[in-house]
Amino acid sequence: YEEREEEVEEELEQEEMEIGLEALADKFGLDKIMDTVARMSVKD
Numbered sequence: 001y002e003e004r005e006e007e008v009e010e011e012l013e014q015e016e017m018e019i020g021l022e023a024l025a026d027k028f029g030l031d032k033i034m035d036t037v038a039r040m041s042v043k044d
Contacts, residue, residue, distance in 0.1 A: 021033070
């Protein structure tokens with residue numbers, strides 16, 4: 001039962017993340033978002 005709740009929470013987080021990314025892409029453009037993520041991953 002708890003495992004099922006966790007799966008639902010993960011699905012909601014995934015959905016929220018996708019909505020957020022779509023909003024960023026709509027505002028700034030997908031290329032700019034991808035460039036920023038690439039720069040961030042180099043810093044780590």
